[in-house]
Amino acid sequence: MNVKTKLSECLRPLLLGAVFVGTLAHAQVQSLDRVVAIVDNDVIMKSQLDQRVREVEQTITKRGGQLPPENVLDPQVLDRLIIENLQLQMGERSGIRIGDDELNDAITTIAQRNGMTVDQFRAALKQDGLSFDDAREQVRREMIISRVRQRRVAERIQVTDQEVQNFLASDMGKMQLSEEFHLANILIPVPDAASADAIQAAERQAQDLHAQLLKGADFAQLSIAHSASENALEGGDMGWRKAAQLPQPFDTMIGAMSPGEVTEPLRTPGGFIILKLVEKRGGDTQVRDEVHVRHILIKPSEIRSEAETQRLAERLYERIRAGEDFAELAKNFSEDPGSALNGGDLNWVDPNALVPEFRQVMTDTPSGQVSKPFKSPYGWHVLEVLGRRATDNSAQFREQQAMNALRNRKYDEELQAWLRQIRDEAYVEIKL
CATH class of the missing domain: 3.10.50.40 (Chitinase A; domain 3)
Structure with a gap:
């Protein structure tokens, strides 16, 4: 097992696809090490770049991809290291610190996901020629970068009143902010090309179940016992749905129902369906x-x-x-x-x-x-x-919902813009 690769897989989803990088102290033991980039008040060493390039090549090879030429890959990896370095410097200036308890928790998780104890993980790193202290510091860096982004990107997101109003007036906005219904269903199936007798039998069964429900029978139990829907074993629970997501005429019927009520059996292409409104939320409640x-x-x-x-x-x-x-x-x-x-x-x-x-x-x-x-x-x-x-405050509530939806939509876009900005504004001297 290549522990180095395993560690990189644990870290990669967290941020930019970062993988294990040795610290400067580790790099200094390399006799031919040198500076490949000056980044504001810090430097990136050739050993760091080489290590990252090897990890990226391992990842590409493992996925069956074709390796790009060295003169293409090296600058791309170096630029990623530069952006990470800038964020770490921001974290240091902002006083962001990762406590030992948090760091130990993270290391324990990485070890467990490699099927090891922390001591076994330490020994495996040593066997691969890697430093446990270096691994801890890389995890600390990733956690710092995550918090830097959380602070800096959030403050960049601006949503104007006009954007909110445009969103509320759009079809997408109306869909996202419309009333939602928590539903359950019972489906009595009717096969394709069913005979008239089969259709009538299915309808009688659905009507009988509906009568039991009106007398207080438990909807979930009837669903488990009789429904052919894919969620029957969950008591017919369909989760939350918008009215627009329901077939006619359920889309118009549901809005007039109160929680706890059930529809009469209605014929659909798949059979006869009974819906129960479990609860509702959102909409235009005053x-x-x-x-x-x-x-x-x-x-x-x-x-x-x-x-x-x-x-x-x-x-x-x-x-x-x-x-x-x-x-x-x-x-x-x-x-x-x-x-x-x-x-x-x-x-x-x-x-x-x-x-x-x-x-x-x-x-x-x-x-x-x-x-x-x-x-x-x-x-x-x-x-x-x-x-x-x-x-x-129905209007204010809907505006706040729209504001939140627009902010979430803008986050990824703003993150990429912010990363480009900090790269452009930094003092970077490439010595590669």
């Missing part, structure tokens, strides 16, 4: 119960397992309880690009617009209190409820 909340989001990643993510969230919770400023911790640690720059503040939000896990904890947390760490589909959170109100 009066909303809103909560002013802020949070810190910590996400599992290639270098941080689920358990390690939970431990980091718990440490942040204890630091808040010990008196540290919530907003500062959110700026330094939260991985929600939409709120981290604002100290984790989500402003006034409609609970129905949030995932159930977040909504439930927010509901159970008194105003002025901080929740214990909890998990949602996005990662581990710590939240603080700052206030509650009931207000008629």
Whole structure:
């Protein structure tokens, strides 16, 4: 097993496709080492470039690709190293630090994903002629770069009022911000070219099930027992859908239903379908119960397992309880690009617009209190409820939803623009 390659695979998804790079101290033992680039207040050594080129070549070969000529590959790899170096310098100037606990958690995860303990990982690195300390420092660099981007790119994203209004008026905006319905279904199938008797039998079965539902029968149990839909074993749960995603006439019927109601059996090309409206959210409700909340989001990643993510969230919770400023911790640690720059503040939000896990904890947390760490589909959170109100602000709510959608859409675009900008503005002298 090539541990060097394994390590690079763990790190690659995190940022620019970076792979293992030796430190300057390691490079200095190479008798023919030299500077290949001066980057603002730092340098890149030939040994660093050679190491990265070898790793890139290994990756390309492993994927069955054709290696580009040396005079093409070397400048590309060097430019990537330059951009990474600039971000590390920014992190140092900004005071971004990765604590030993976080770093140890990341190293443990990498070792586990290579099927090893940390001691075995250390020994394997040594056998491949690599330094364990170098590996730790590379992981630290990747984590610093991630936080630099989180801060610098978020502050670049600007969404104008006109963009928000244009989005709200567009077909895409109407689709994304329209009311959503949590649905379940029961399908009684009708085969292709079925006889009239077969169709009537399927309809009678569907009508019988509908009658049972009206008398209080459990929808999920009937779905498991009788439905032919692909989600039957999940109680027919279809998840959240927009009305526009439903076939006629369900698209118009669902909007007039209340949670808990079921449709009559309707004929579709696949058979007879009964839909249940489990719950609904969004849309044009006039009066909303809103909560002013802020949070810190910590996400599992290639270098941080689920358990390690939970431990980091718990440490942040204890630091808040010990008196540290919530907003500062959110700026330094939260991985929600939409709120981290604002100290984790989500402003006034409609609970129905949030995932159930977040909504439930927010509901159970008194105003002025901080929740214990909890998990949602996005990662581990710590939240603080700052206030509650009931207000008629449908327009503002939809505008905020549009703002968030546009900011998320712009993030990748702004990241690439920012990387080009820092490269163009830096003092770089190539000595390759």
